Each structure stands twice: as C-alpha cells, then as structure tokens.
Amino acid sequence: MSKKLLLTDFRAVRSKLEPHDFAISEGQDVPPSDLIDKDVWDGIMHIPEDVSIRISDHNGKRLRLMHGLWRDWIEAIGDPSRPDEMYNCLLDAADCFQCANFNFLHGFYRAAIAELRTVLELVMIGIYGSLNPNNKDYVDWKAGKKSDLGFGRCRRGISGSLRKEQAKWMFKDDDLLAAAYQTLCNYSHSRPDASDGALWQSNGPVYNNEAITLAFVTTLSVYALSYLLVRLARRDFIMPEDSDILFELDWMPDHEALVRAFSDLYGKVPKRPPID
Incomplete structure (x- = not known):
C-alpha cells in the first residue's frame, strides 16, 4: 500500500499557477466542469508518480544538470525579433x-530517448535550411506539405557543402552523427532490445x-551534437558557458x-574535466 509523503517534503503538495502567472490570460479560472474520478487519476498517476519520487531521491545532480542544459538551450535559440532559419527548429x-x-523523471526512458531523436532531426533540418x-523540399517542409526531407538526406546534403576543416568527417556514413541517429531510432521505433520492456525489465514504469544512466548520458550526448551542428549554421555562435561541460566530461560516449x-x-580545445 502506498503512503503519503511527509509534508516537510516539498514534493508532497501540488500547486497550480494563478492566471496572472501566464503571459496571456483570459481572467480567473472557471471551476472544474468535468473533474476526473479519483480512481482514474490514481490509475494514471500512481506508478509514474512513485517513480518520479524514487528517481528524484537519488538523481538530484543529474536532474539539476539536465534542467540547467535545457535552460541554457532556451538562451541559445536566438532572437525572436530576428529569427533565422534555425530559430523555429531550435525552439521546437x-x-x-x-x-x-x-519523461526521464517519471521513468519513461524510451519515450525520453525518442524525444532526443526528434531534437537531432530538427537541428539537422534547421542547418540544412540555413544553408x-x-x-x-525544405520550403515544402516548412509549409507543412509532403516532403521527404529527413535526417539522412539533410546529413548527406550538408556534407557535400562543407570544407574538410568544418568537421566534415562527422557527417560521413556510419560516423558520429549517423551512428548516434541510428541508435536513437532504435528507441523511437521500439526495437526488441530498445523497447520499454527491455529498459524496465518489467512492466512499468519502474526505477x-x-x-536511468542510459537516458541521462544519451541526453547529454544529443545536447553536445546539437551544439556542434548549431555552430555550422551560426559561425559566430557562442555556447552558453555552463554547457561547456558537455565537452569536458571524459566519461561521455564518443568523448574523443x-x-x-x-x-x-569552435577553434579551441575544451577545458580539462574538473577534478574532485
């Protein structure tokens, strides 16, 4: 049987934003018109909520880093008053x-990794559109029309326009970008060894x-790859300072x-990893 968290735990009580907390508001909230039944709420929330408590009990530093990287990315999107071809892709x-x-916090690890696949594809398409x-096909893609524009085609197209000193090597078939994207696709398409059940080793979600480690490291890797790609389209782009850590951690996959x-x-060597 589940038990309530102590009220001294800040996670024990839910909160709801006031209308004035939103940039666009239609005034005071109306009373609930079709309130969910308690058993339905519990059926949807009980297990993910349990996992979120367990994950946040033991992964505070990881969650802090992931949240910080997301906030840095918001700053890196660009100027909304002067959006370039990359802007909307980075915003999405x-x-x-x-x-x-x-999804990571609530134990939906495969779904979290699948979102990262969308990130890498969006950033790649944004660069292709910038160039x-x-x-x-790019114009049709932006207009929401049928288009076969995707990660692979954009990667090959960009590669053909790059000079050797622009890290052209990482666009080759089976190299850094292609290999990372294929791995992400495995989770997006729920391949047998990359399914929810394979990750949970159970029905789930579960801790x-x-x-947890896989989803965390994969998140950092996709941030790193995305910042590399952004630099190709924005030659004067400077990474948010706190995100430099992505290239300083020598335990990252494909670190070298x-x-x-x-x-x-970026024309410089990352700092050495911090020593405890």
Whole structure:
C-alpha cells in the first residue's frame, strides 16, 4: 500500500499557477466542469508518480544538470525579433528536451530517448535550411506539405557543402552523427532490445539504474551534437558557458570524437574535466 509523503517534503503538495502567472490570460479560472474520478487519476498517476519520487531521491545532480542544459538551450535559440532559419527548429527542439526531462523523471526512458531523436532531426533540418533556404523540399517542409526531407538526406546534403576543416568527417556514413541517429531510432521505433520492456525489465514504469544512466548520458550526448551542428549554421555562435561541460566530461560516449569536432568548429580545445 502506498503512503503519503511527509509534508516537510516539498514534493508532497501540488500547486497550480494563478492566471496572472501566464503571459496571456483570459481572467480567473472557471471551476472544474468535468473533474476526473479519483480512481482514474490514481490509475494514471500512481506508478509514474512513485517513480518520479524514487528517481528524484537519488538523481538530484543529474536532474539539476539536465534542467540547467535545457535552460541554457532556451538562451541559445536566438532572437525572436530576428529569427533565422534555425530559430523555429531550435525552439521546437527545446520543447523536446523539456519533454525528455519530464519523461526521464517519471521513468519513461524510451519515450525520453525518442524525444532526443526528434531534437537531432530538427537541428539537422534547421542547418540544412540555413544553408539551402530556397530548396523546394525544405520550403515544402516548412509549409507543412509532403516532403521527404529527413535526417539522412539533410546529413548527406550538408556534407557535400562543407570544407574538410568544418568537421566534415562527422557527417560521413556510419560516423558520429549517423551512428548516434541510428541508435536513437532504435528507441523511437521500439526495437526488441530498445523497447520499454527491455529498459524496465518489467512492466512499468519502474526505477531502473541502467535505464536511468542510459537516458541521462544519451541526453547529454544529443545536447553536445546539437551544439556542434548549431555552430555550422551560426559561425559566430557562442555556447552558453555552463554547457561547456558537455565537452569536458571524459566519461561521455564518443568523448574523443566530440572533442575533435568541438575543436574543429569552435577553434579551441575544451577545458580539462574538473577534478574532485
């Protein structure tokens, strides 16, 4: 049987924003018109809520970093009064990062990783559009029309327009970007070894250390790849200072490749990882 959290735990009580907390508001909230039944609420929320408590009990530093990276990304999107071809893609990617954090907190690890696939595709398309703003397929994609524009085609198209010193190597088939995207696709399409059940080792959601670590590290990797890509479209782009840590952590997957690409694109070597 479940038990209530102590009221001294800030997670024990839910809160609701006041109308004036929103940038656009239609006045005072109306009373509930079709309140959910308690058993339905419990059926939807009970297990994810339990997992969120357990994950936040033991992963405070990871959650702080993930939240901080999302806030940094918001700053990196650009000037809304002067949006470039990248702007809307980066804005939508921010929502995906936020959704990934929420899914991670509640134990939906596969769904979190699937959101990261969308991030990488959006950023890649944004770069392609920056380099080819009048391309018909890109224009159709922006207009919501049928288009076969996707990650693979954009990656190959961008590669053809890059010079060697622009980290062209990471756009090759089976290299850094293609390999990362394929891994993300496995989770997006719920392949047998990348399904919810495979991550939970159970029905779920449940607390699972291996899945938590996988989703956390994958999140950081996609942030790192995204910042590399942004630099190609915005040659004077400067990463938010706190996000430099993405290229300083030597335990990151593909760390050497990330450092090489960072050095190629940003013209400097990342700082050494902090020593405890």
